[in-house]
Amino acid sequence: MSTITDLKYLKIVLETALLTSAEALSVSALKKLFTEDVKAALINDLLAEIQQDWRGRGIELVKLASGWRFRARAEFTPYLARLTPEKPPRYSRAVMETLAIVAYRQPVTRGDIEAIRGVSVSTSVMQTLLERGWVEVIGHKDVPGRPGLYATTHKFLDDLGLVSLRDLPPLADLGTLVLPEVQPESVGETDAVPLDDEADNVIEQER
């Protein structure tokens, strides 16, 4: 198999990430694909190449405000519209996990959410939930940085058809349903905080 030093392979990884991502990816997000340090200039060059490769095809790679994304060319949307009526869109897993934590653990800070999820929470995820009117800041915690405390709103309950938070499905015995994810690299340090390095960095920056 090719190594990452192989430019062609690197380009395929980028293309695959862009094709499978439900949201636009910035160059800095794309850098995270690789454990090696891949320069932004190189990624930009490869993006331009991918864009070129897709000329004259049904989808195109476009640069949006939040990053790069593949989308169908306008020319083909009349065809696509003939397919089975589209299903309602779904939120990404990151959004759903964040919403679940705010609902069950409120009031929580972003740091709390990150500690429970074990990964960083991007600003766009919080933004999505705030804009939808499902989550709001109801105060600030008296610690350095004065992080906001998030809670769910009445609109959240209304939109989900719930009378009160007590109507949320109980989580009581969920522990028996899942297995811990295999984490091969972390032998011997099982007691460590569940945050990976990257998430740590994000939290640090925010405080």
Next chain:
Amino acid sequence: MSTITDLKYLKIVLETALLTSAEALSVSALKKLFTEDVKAALINDLLAEIQQDWRGRGIELVKLASGWRFRARAEFTPYLARLTPEKPPRYSRAVMETLAIVAYRQPVTRGDIEAIRGVSVSTSVMQTLLERGWVEVIGHKDVPGRPGLYATTHKFLDDLGLVSLRDLPPLADLGTLVLPEVQPESVGETDAVPLDDEADNVIEQER
């Protein structure tokens, strides 16, 4: 602009529909892309061509229970996981054994599952499989209490990359399952367990 009689254009439309669809597309769904009557045989030929075109790239076109769909090659999962660490959970043995029984013995009632596992099946286990969309109730058994009959869904097959239940891993043959390493003069007794035939029959019924 090209016309639909142009095969190359037709292929691009097919490819674009498959690249942008959030679900697998059957050949009959794909026919709906065109107002003209495009023969299924032609679509199948073009699908095979598209599949060929993507050999050695990051994504592949696969045939599943509910139709054709593009997916990222498993080889790239480690890269993509760095962007989206949120993944569906690994299920516990209780969940996986229940799923296996539904998959291989369907349609089954909860009582059937409990009889095989020798323990009661908690509601949350069934709920997890129903919510994941892998299992559904397809009817009720005509016995007192009218228990629901569970079966696996197309989504279950799709999510495991299978076309039909026949593609499930074959069950271990009960005959070989039991033979201890140091074996036996007690071959005559194997008649007491006429189960392997039965297992074959179950799969046969599904065809």
Next chain:
Amino acid sequence: MSNEFLLTSPELPSGVPIAHVFGQPVLEVPQDLFIPPDALQVILESFEGPLDLLLYLIRKQNLNVLDIPMAPITAQYMAYIDAMRREQFELAAEYLLMAALLIEIKSRLLLPRPPKDEEGEPDDPRAELVRRLLEYEQMKLAALELDKMPQADRDFAWLAVLIEQVAEERLPEVCAVDLRQAWLAILSRARNTRHHKVEKDELSVRAQMTWILRYLEGREYVAFEELFDLTLGVPHLVVNFIAVLELVKEGLVKVSQDAAYQPIYVRLALV
């Protein structure tokens, strides 16, 4: 493959601990009865039921499932059950039922053989048990195979190319069970799953904490009693009181009282 699957796998490699008790690896389920209580709990939890436990005992000793020596197997099984009961672990009824079945089979074996049936086959009292053990083992192995198969999202990703919506934008729909599913994924990733267990009682406390914070917002000092609506009943008062304590503990509100018997005031820790 997961540890939990390995626990009872017949091909359990020697040297792989099945459990850790007081930091010491337990390499195999002890045959004698000196099982530390903590280990018992782990052992019990690692079996999916009496069939699983029986299979383990049979496989571990490399016995022929088709010719189970009932006396020793029953004795071993009973030893586990007795030890577990002595430690007063909540034992599923199925385990006791199996114990009764094993004893029944054993006693029937001691009786003179019944006459042969029409086909001339001797009626082995173990036959039904053997059939169940094998059928369960078959499904147990099938579950392992299923788990090994690549699964969407877990092992490979679907494509998600955008189609620009011409019509009005549709907002994603979410229902309450989606939240439960999301929590499952979080649990799976968290190393200590028990830590994030949320009980229903706890949830009403969390909900009440949010209510109090909202109530205090924009008010400076609120009299303690003002937070309690006596018409809502005792359970609500208790939950509300716990919510205030939790808020104090988390440093989100401050409670003050100038002197004994003076009014108690509550305010946001951060205004």
